[in-house]
Amino acid sequence: MADVLKTRHMMSAMSRAPCILLCLPLLLSGCEPERGMGSSRDFTSPVDVACVDKALRQTFGMVERWDYVSDGGTFPDGTPFAYYKWNDGVAWTTLHIGAVGEATRISHQFTGIGAALPQTSFPPAMKAMAKASSTLQTACGMNLSGMEWREIGQRVEALD
Known part of the structure; x- marks a missing residue:
């Protein structure tokens, strides 16, 4: 059971990774000088x-x-x-x-x-x-x- 929960947690984190990678440049860009x-x-x-x-x-x-x-x-x-x-x-x-x-x-x-x-x-x-x-x-x-x-x-x- 612990292995199943660990796998689900890893899959959930991996599914959020593309969103984080797409949003990170927007967060880091800030305002134009x-x-x-x-x-x-x-x-x-x-x-x-x-x-x-x-x-x-x-x-x-x-x-x-x-x-x-x-x-x-x-x-x-x-x-x-x-x-x-x-x-x-x-x-x-x-x-x-x-x-x-x-x-x-x-x-x-x-x-x-x-x-x-x-x-x-x-x-x-x-x-x-x-x-x-x-x-x-x-x-x-x-x-x-x-x-x-x-x-x-x-x-x-x-x-x-």
Whole structure:
């Protein structure tokens, strides 16, 4: 009887093995990493989000905007704008605006998810970001100069 129970237990474990082998890569893969470049800074002056929305739409045409409440992560409640997409949406240039106490946090990024972005994608994105910064300075009085750029998940030769 003990041999029968031992055999059944082994057969049961063996029947689960294909499922475990198929599911294991999914469990180990996790989330795709963010890649690209960005900068972030807290400003003491308030930001007119409606002015930002209008200026980006006039400059770039199609702009995606979301207003959200923070999930407790690193960025506060706020409004992100996606105004330039590269390679049919593989990567986006975004501007996030959110309140942090008495300050306003602004984050400007060009990022994609997954594989490293080609180095050739950065110069046009940086040109779009410079255009957005200039537009926002003129239209809304937002001075985004002096924000330090950092690499996100990959080397970015255009920052050298």
